[in-house]
Amino acid sequence: MKDIILSIEGVSKSYTGHTALDDVSLEIPRGAVYGLLGPNGAGKTTLIRVINRITLADKGRVLLEGKPMTESDVFHIGYMPEERGLYKKMRVGAQALFFARLKGLDKREAEQRLHSWFERLGIADWWGRKVEDLSKGMAQKVQFISTVVHEPKLLIFDEPFSGFDPINANALKNEILGLRDRGATVIFSTHNMASVEEICDHITLINKSRNILSGSVEEIRRAAGGNTFEVIHRADDSTLSAALGSFATTLGASEGIVGGYTRTKIHIPNDNDIREVIARLNDSCSMRSLQEMMPSMNDIFIRAVNGTL
Amino acid sequence: MKKIQLIIAREFGERARKKSFIITTLLMPILMIGLMIAPSLMMLMDTAEQKQVVVIDRSGVVGDKLQSGGEVLFSVQNDLSKAEACSIYGEDSGIFGILYIGSEVEHRDSVQLITNSSSSMMLEENIASQISAIVEAEKLKAYNIDNLDQILASVATNIELSTFENNGTGEVETMESTSSGINYILGMLLGMLLYMIIIIYGQMVLTSVVEEKSSRVIDVMVTSCTPFQIMMGKILGIALVAVTQIAIWAVLVIGASKFLIPALFSPEVAATNDMMMQALMGTLGNTSYIAGLFGYLLLFILGGFLLYASLYAAAGSAVDSVQDGQQFNTIIMMPIILALIVMMSVFNDPNSSVAFWFSIIPFTSPIVMIARIPFGIPTWEVVVSLVLLYATFLFVAWFAAKIYRIGIFMHGKRPSWRELWQWTKMK
Numbered sequence: 001m002k003d004i005i006l007s008i009e010g011v012s013k014s015y016t017g018h019t020a021l022d023d024v025s026l027e028i029p030r031g032a033v034y035g036l037l038g039p040n041g042a043g044k045t046t047l048i049r050v051i052n053r054i055t056l057a058d059k060g061r062v063l064l065e066g067k068p069m070t071e072s073d074v075f076h077i078g079y080m081p082e083e084r085g086l087y088k089k090m091r092v093g094a095q096a097l098f099f100a101r102l103k104g105l106d107k108r109e110a111e112q113r114l115h116s117w118f119e120r121l122g123i124a125d126w127w128g129r130k131v132e133d134l135s136k137g138m139a140q141k142v143q144f145i146s147t148v149v150h151e152p153k154l155l156i157f158d159e160p161f162s163g164f165d166p167i168n169a170n171a172l173k174n175e176i177l178g179l180r181d182r183g184a185t186v187i188f189s190t191h192n193m194a195s196v197e198e199i200c201d202h203i204t205l206i207n208k209s210r211n212i213l214s215g216s217v218e219e220i221r222r223a224a225g226g227n228t229f230e231v232i233h234r235a236d237d238s239t240l241s242a243a244l245g246s247f248a249t250t251l252g253a254s255e256g257i258v259g260g261y262t263r264t265k266i267h268i269p270n271d272n273d274i275r276e277v278i279a280r281l282n283d284s285c286s287m288r289s290l291q292e293m294m295p296s297m298n299d300i301f302i303r304a305v306n307g308t309l
Numbered sequence: 310m311k312k313i314q315l316i317i318a319r320e321f322g323e324r325a326r327k328k329s330f331i332i333t334t335l336l337m338p339i340l341m342i343g344l345m346i347a348p349s350l351m352m353l354m355d356t357a358e359q360k361q362v363v364v365i366d367r368s369g370v371v372g373d374k375l376q377s378g379g380e381v382l383f384s385v386q387n388d389l390s391k392a393e394a395c396s397i398y399g400e401d402s403g404i405f406g407i408l409y410i411g412s413e414v415e416h417r418d419s420v421q422l423i424t425n426s427s428s429s430m431m432l433e434e435n436i437a438s439q440i441s442a443i444v445e446a447e448k449l450k451a452y453n454i455d456n457l458d459q460i461l462a463s464v465a466t467n468i469e470l471s472t473f474e475n476n477g478t479g480e481v482e483t484m485e486s487t488s489s490g491i492n493y494i495l496g497m498l499l500g501m502l503l504y505m506i507i508i509i510y511g512q513m514v515l516t517s518v519v520e521e522k523s524s525r526v527i528d529v530m531v532t533s534c535t536p537f538q539i540m541m542g543k544i545l546g547i548a549l550v551a552v553t554q555i556a557i558w559a560v561l562v563i564g565a566s567k568f569l570i571p572a573l574f575s576p577e578v579a580a581t582n583d584m585m586m587q588a589l590m591g592t593l594g595n596t597s598y599i600a601g602l603f604g605y606l607l608l609f610i611l612g613g614f615l616l617y618a619s620l621y622a623a624a625g626s627a628v629d630s631v632q633d634g635q636q637f638n639t640i641i642m643m644p645i646i647l648a649l650i651v652m653m654s655v656f657n658d659p660n661s662s663v664a665f666w667f668s669i670i671p672f673t674s675p676i677v678m679i680a681r682i683p684f685g686i687p688t689w690e691v692v693v694s695l696v697l698l699y700a701t702f703l704f705v706a707w708f709a710a711k712i713y714r715i716g717i718f719m720h721g722k723r724p725s726w727r728e729l730w731q732w733t734k735m736k
Contacts, residue, residue, distance in 0.1 A: 079532045085525040098319050102533035
């Protein structure tokens with residue numbers, strides 16, 4: 001049985017006039033980096049707020065480690081909202097210290113941890129500055145540190161990468177993975193699909209208040225890919241068709257690439273036939289490579305939202 | 310509990326360390342003294358311009374005896390008719406106006422002041438009293454009494470009333486001397502101070518709640534503590550700033566009362582016969598009395614602030630911007646303004662039933678009661694007022710928290726009264 005840290009069971013929430021969440025269920029495995037995807041206004045933030053108990057669900061329940069979540073469980077969560085929640089007039093260090101101590105760290109411990117985090121993210125010089133003097137990316141680093149400093153078992157980031165340049169986004173990504181490796185479970189909402197492919201192992205896709213797709217990234221991509229492969233070879237079309245026989249069919253036209261090679265998409269309906277196809281292509285088509293084609297998360301996202309998956 | 314302490318410490322630390330706090334705390338006493346002295350200074354300096362008044366006297370008695378001086382300069386021109394004078398000394402003539410005195414001075418409308426610009430109460434009183442005195446003197450003269458001036462001088466009398474608070478012994482030396490004049494000034498000062506503190510610090514609560522809400526700091530905070538802790542921490546933290554400010558003033562004033570007043574004023578004041586001055590110095594030099602007043606002030610400021618701050622916190626939680634909060638602000642301010650109006654009437658009769666009830670009803674009690682206290686109020690009234698005030702605070706805070714915990718997460722349209730009411734009933 002999988003070790004589930006957080007399960008959401010049939011959660012519904014409606015505000016006057018519209019439904020934000022409609023019977024959403026999902027399970028988040030311990031140690032996962034879990035992406036909540038969906039178009040703007042789909043209900044991601046509402047779901048996060050339900051998990052945080054900022055908003056209470058109309059129906060359904062949220063279980064933390066199998067037990068219904070209570071007010072005090074919220075303290076095991078580190079939450080970074082999309083709009084950055086920092087006091088503008090306060091000094092950076094004092095502010096980080098305040099949040100850390102609110103989370104229950106004592107003053108010395110908090111100071112130690114914060115200083116090492118500030119060093120790590122290269123913002124140690126900013127300890128005494130006011131938040132309003134920080135750039136958006138800087139403020140976000142401070143926010144990130146405040147979120148993780150007490151090492152909660154569940155971390156929730158709402159759009160963590162917005163506002164970061166590629167270098168800092170990468171640094172942040174590595175920090176998030178590092179936290180996962182040290183035992184934290186990470187949930188984040190995003191519509192940046194590239195980041196999903198790079199760091200998420202599980203996702204849930206929410207559209208129009210409903211959970212329309214859930215599972216591990218591998219499985220989802222494989223399922224959406226539907227046994228499609230890309231062959232690079234030197235044969236002409238008729239030779240290729242003869243070689244594939246009844247085991248596989250070509251998809252669309254072949255495409256010439258450098259060095260006299262040709263690229264062709266093929267479909268192999270039966271997994272057991274893959275070896276046979278490889279042998280045949282090797283023999284008669286001077287095959288250079290055969291690669292399973294994984295649709296990008298971006299494609300899956302768009303197809304799922306449009307209902308063509 | 311530790312979390313509330315952290316929040317209080319943050320609210321207090323961030324505000325009390327600000328330059329603006331330190332400056333206002335130190336400048337405020339100077340400003341207050343300035344405000345008290347400024348009107349009399351202005352009156353002293355406001356003697357520059359003399360007003361020329363042309364006098365046409367048909368009685369033959371008054372005109373020549375009018376004394377110029379102060380702000381008015383009379384010139385008698387009996388050869389002119391009223392109509393001529395009015396046309397010659399019009400607006401461009403530089404003359405302030407024409408005083409026409411009919412032949413029968415005491416008849417209605419007989420004495421007329423026709424001016425080119427609006428006249429002042431002081432000028433009118435000056436003219437009327439001069440004419441009355443002249444006519445009175447003329448009438449007395451008709452009795453043919455010898456040495457009239459001496460007789461008048463010897464019968465002139467001026468009584469000064471010394472007032473004391475009854476302590477049951479009948480020995481005046483042991484009683485507190487009181488003075489309505491001083492009580493009036495003290496009551497006014499204390500009431501205004503309380504009014505300002507509640508308004509300024511109350512709105513600070515509103516602004517700060519709105520800021521936390523709109524910057525989403527609150528979203529982060531609630532993963533560490535409950536909305537009630539956040540609200541109470543904020544209110545108590547800001548209350549602590551207000552109390553600190555008053556305490557600093559108390560120390561300054563008590564220090565002055567103990568050391569400065571005796572050193573500066575006692576020899577001179579003892580030598581003068583000015584009762585008001587003596588009473589003022591007596592009161593200000595009575596250190597334990599001053600300290601007691603500050604004690605009451607702190608209790609009422611704290612209670613009044615906590616009560617109103619709870620309302621301000623609820624209002625702040627319900628809106629997205631300080632501008633949106635303006636409507637709630639206006640409503641919250643109404644009882645405070647009412648208290649200020651009632652306070653003014655307190656000075657006429659500190660023991661009237663209006664004064665009594667408004668100093669017991671919690672929303673107006675801090676301001677009205679603190680203005681009554683210098684006049685000497687039975688202790689039980691003060692105690693009842695304080696107990697009701699703090700009890701009401703607890704109730705209002707409990708109610709405000711119900712709005713607050715929902716309001717801080719609601720964004721967008723400002724809620725209607727009905728929605729606010731529904732929030733209070735939400736689980």
